[in-house]
Amino acid sequence: MANAIVVAKSGALAGTGSADYLTVTIGGQRFGIPVASVQDVLGPQKITRVPLAPPEIAGALNLRGRIVTAFDVRRRLGLPPAAAGGMSVVVEYRGEPYSLMIDSVSEVLSLPDSAYEASPPTLNPRWREISGGIYRLEGGLLVVLEIDRLLSFGTALAA
Amino acid sequence: MATSMNMAEAAHNPHPPAEVADAPVSAVANQSIRVSVDLLENLMTMVSELVLTRNQLLQMVRSLDNSEFTVPLQRLSHVTTELQEGVMKTRMQPIGNAWAKLPRIVRDLSVELGKKIDLQMHGAETELDRQVLELIKDPLTHMVRNSADHGIELPADRLQAGKPEAGRLVLNAFHEGGHIVIEIRDDGRGLNTRRIRQKAIENGLATEAELDSMPIQQLHMFVFKPGFSTAAAVTSVSGRGVGMDVVKTNIEKIGGTVELKSEEGKGATFTIKIPLTLAIVSALIVESATERYAIPQTSVVELVRVSGDSEMKIERINDTAVLRLRNRLLPLVFLDQTLRLVPATDEIDTQSEKFIVVSLVGSYQFGIVVDRVFDTEEIVVKPVAPILRDIPMFSGNTILGDGSVIMILDPNGIASASSAAAVAETTAVTDDVHHARSGERTALLLFTAGGPEPRAVPLSLVARLEEVDVGQIESADGRHVVQYRGKLMPLVVMRDSFRMRTEGRQPILVFSDQDSTLGLMVDEIVDIVESELNIELRSTDQGILGSAVIAGQATEIIDVGFYLTRAFGDWFRSRTDVPFGQADDRHRVLLVDDSPFFRNLMVPLLSVEGYAVETAETAEGALKRRDDGEHFSAIISDIEMPGMNGFDFAQQVRHDARWAGTPIIAHSSHASAADFARGHAAGFTDYISKADRGALLTSLAQILSGGGNA
Known part of the structure; x- marks a missing residue:
């Protein structure tokens, strides 16, 4: 399974297989987060603002004694702020937990590699930056959220 | 062995803990196991979580009367507290671990230096956090080397001074409050106060007058300044002018202090005081623009409440807010503006109630203005996420008892970010090297x-x-x-x-x-x-x-x-008119000083005395006038100037026939005996302190009258 994800991530679809994604919705668009990188799904949380932080950082929250950095995905995608009470998906990136704020979480899908396609070059650059590719689903399209590319914005994490 | 640290002698010593590296350690080793630090850190996190949950439960039960949960919960509470203490203890290590190498170092040193040194170590079992231990290891070693090298005299000198041949170097560690105290004591020659004074003047750290009024303790603290070594000879061991300042900075970095007591001829004692653990610090919780922040208690000096109707109030000079605190003006930083929680306005609300956290960073004191002050809390410092690490305002974050995340403010970052003036002030105070230069x-x-x-x-x-x-x-x-x-x-x-x-x-x-x-x-x-x-x-x-x-x-x-x-306009004119008649008759004096202030100050004073004053901003500018063929009766020159300094300028003047005969007076704010000597060597006719204007006028008058007669 881990192998399949690696394949999907790299976009080199040689074999036949499938990858599991947790599907989430942000601003009406469905996104997929590789299931293996998901640690937790949280309901609305009390978030402490961090002044002077990059705008994408919503703040910090306490997840069972661990301090988790809350990341505003909408902001990163250039979408308007959401109404109150969204959900969060906790992922780990370079040993640090991040809570990705999204609108809602739905089911886990096992998606065949055959439905995968690289992002169209005409896609908004902000979106292209964070998505590895797109799955064609029956009910619509699902954009793959790549954690590495999502969180390595600007120069803050370049070092 | 016989010439150095004598193990047999140490064993006779009435204080048993003197031996560290030997037998007792192996006995302890049989009863201990190795555990990875990660595991301990994990345990610590789990326990913190447990504590939080317990606190929540206690909160819930408190609202119920006579609940059947009360008793078991109290028991749970006790166990949790003990568990927390237990886990904290696993991070503790005896300080002896940091000392283990010292006997060998001292032994090698004593052979190398030809000294007899008896090293005694007390309180090796005193425990402190492993993180702190790592951080003080090197400073400690350095200080022991220093004492052995500078402190303890050669055997012959010791006998002459009526002391036993072997010098004693004593390390003593013990707990005191929430701190661990480490003393490094030697019975050597003590600090050479005279050398320190000399060195302080040479390095431009203080003037002679300042040193005179300085208590001896403060004078001794100069050894912690960068580039300050009073060792006459540079040895491979110490005396390279690096070290004690680094020691002090390292210790201060972990919230510790170093004190120094010395009596000439009797020895010196360094006392290091450091917090037991870095993991838990006491912090003051404050609120600004409805957000809470923690300020480490170590940098908080005091709290002041201000409001428009009370005696203490925020005042403004131009747009700068200050507080009058015991007849000193305290610069203020508004936390909400510094953190950009509110748009910075030039309209400062000086009426409503505010609290000022008076903070000390190095020797720079300033006030952080906040809306409310809550309790102090013991907090577990956690590093901030890497994505936030380049924000200098925060030194970490933590979870409070109520489960919310709170950012820990770094007063250092606030001080340097608050205003350009504050930065200038801080550097002026802390960076003495810079000071001496400019x-x-x-x-x-x-x-x-x-x-x-x-x-x-x-x-x-x-x-x-x-x-x-x-x-x-x-x-x-x-x-x-x-x-x-x-x-x-x-x-x-x-x-x-x-x-x-x-x-x-x-x-x-x-x-x-x-x-x-x-x-x-x-x-x-x-x-x-x-x-x-x-x-x-x-x-x-x-x-x-x-x-x-x-x-x-x-x-x-x-x-x-x-x-x-x-005030003396008329008088000034008559004075200049009567004795000289024609303006050309007046003595022409060239004043070389880079400070516009001093130029502006000296010109009217010299004019009043009847001199025709010309000025030059730099030594180079003055030499250009020489090349232009100008002549002066006398030159008054500053010493410290950008570009060519006064000494070099004087030499240039002397080495060229055109101005070789012109008297030149040094006019400097540094006027120690050494400066005088150097000034005369460089070719100055006289050397006058800037503080003494009378002397300048007298000297000028004497030189010019003498010159006229010759």
């Missing part, structure tokens, strides 16, 4: 007159501060005079807006020049500060030289020369 510290008298803005005048120009009875002030022809020491002293005011007091006593600054005196009426004498004088804004206002930042405040520097000329 800074001529001038003692300034701060006062107010005809308005709330601070004004300043160099203290060296003020002859006396007086208060005269208003009734004694007489008015004649719109000018005020007062009888002062049997003469009439004219009184001047700075501004027309100035209102003389109608009753009581009027404070006056008395300026004196030869036999004439002048009084400047002021509202209030505020303070005397020592500051670098960088005049930043030139003023178009007559009587004002410009403004400078003094103690973080924009302050107007008054032009005494202007007032002297105004």
Whole structure:
């Protein structure tokens, strides 16, 4: 399974297989987060603002004694702020937990590699930056959220 | 072995813990196991979580009366507390671990230096956090080396001083409050106060007068300054001028302090005080713009409540907010603005209730203005996420008892980010090397007159501060005079807006020049500060030289020369006209000084004395005048100037036939015996301190009259 994800991530679809994604919705668009990188799904949380932080950082929250950095995905995608009470998906990136704020979480899908396609070059650059590719689903399209590319914005994490 | 640390002797010692590296350790080793640090850190996190859950439960049960949960919950609470303490203890290690290598180091040193050193170690079992232990290992080793090298004398010298041949070096560690105290004591020669004084003057850290008034303790603290080694000889062990400053910085970095006690001929004791653990610190919880923040207690000096109707209130100078705290002005930083929680406005609300957290960073004291202050809490410091690490305002974050995440403020970052002035101030205070190079510290008298803005005048120009009875002030022809020491002293005011007091006593600054005196009426004498004088804004206002930042405040520097000329205008003209008749007859004097302030100050003074004064900003500028074929009766030169300094300038003047015969007077703020010697060697005719204007005029008069006769 881990192998399949690696394949999907790299976009080199040689074999036949499938990858599991947790599907989430942000601003009406469905996104997929590789299931293996998901640690937790949280309901609305009390978030402490961090002044002077990059705008994408919503703040910090306490997840069972661990301090988790809350990341505003909408902001990163250039979408308007959401109404109150969204959900969060906790992922780990370079040993640090991040809570990705999204609108809602739905089911886990096992998606065949055959439905995968690289992002169209005409896609908004902000979106292209964070998505590895797109799955064609029956009910619509699902954009793959790549954690590495999502969180390595600007120069803050370049070092 | 026999010449150095004698193990057999140590065993005879009545204090058993003296031996560390040997037998007892192996016995302990049999009862211990190795556990990875990660595992312990994990345990610590789990326990913190448990504590939080317990607190929540306690909160819930408290609201129920006589619940059946009360008793078991109390038991749970006890167990949790003990568990937490237990886990904390697993991070503790005996300080002996950091000492293990010292006997060997001392033994090697004693062989190398030919000294006999008896190393004794007490309290090796004293425990402290492993993180702290790692951080003090190197400083400790360095200090022991230092004591062995500088402190303890050679056996022959010791016998001569009536001390036992072998020097004693004692390490002692013990707990005191929430701190661990480590003493490093030797019975050697102690600190050489004379050498320290000399060195402090050489390095420009202090003037002779300052050193005279300094308590000996403070004098000793100079050894912690960068580049300060009093060792006469550089050895491979120490005396390279690096070290003690690094030791001090490292210890201060972990919230510790170093003290030094020394008695010449009897030995020195260094006392290091460090917190037991870095993991848990006591922090003050404050609120600003509805968000809570923690400030480490170690940097908090005191709390002050201010409001518009109380005695303590925030005042403003221009747009800078300050607080008057025990007759000192405390610069203020508004936390909400610094963190950009609110848009920065120039409208500062000075009416509503605020709290000021007086903080100390190095030796820079400032106030952080917050809306509310809560309790102090013991917090577990956690590093911030890498994505946030480049925000200098925070040193970490933590989870409070109620489960919310809170950011820990770094007063250091706030101080340096708050304002350019604050930064300048901090560097001026902490960076003495920088100081010695660029800074001529001038003692300034701060006062107010005809308005709330601070004004300043160099203290060296003020002859006396007086208060005269208003009734004694007489008015004649719109000018005020007062009888002062049997003469009439004219009184001047700075501004027309100035209102003389109608009753009581009027404070006056008395300026004196030869036999004439002048009084400047002021509202209030505020303070005397020592500051670098960088005049930043030139003023178009007559009587004002410009403004400078003094103690973080924009302050107007008054032009005494202007007032002297105004008061003695007639007298000044007649003086210059009568003795010389023609202007060409006057002695031409070249004044070389990079400070516009001093140039502006000296020109009127010298003019009053009847000299025709020309000025040059740099030594290079002065030499250009020589190349242009100009001649002067005398040259007065500053020593510290950008580019060519005064010494080099004097040599240049002497080495060229054109000006070789021109007397040249050094005029410097550094006037120690060593400076005099160097000045004469460089070819200066005389060397005068800037603080002593009388001497300059006398010297000039003597040199010129002598020169005329020759």
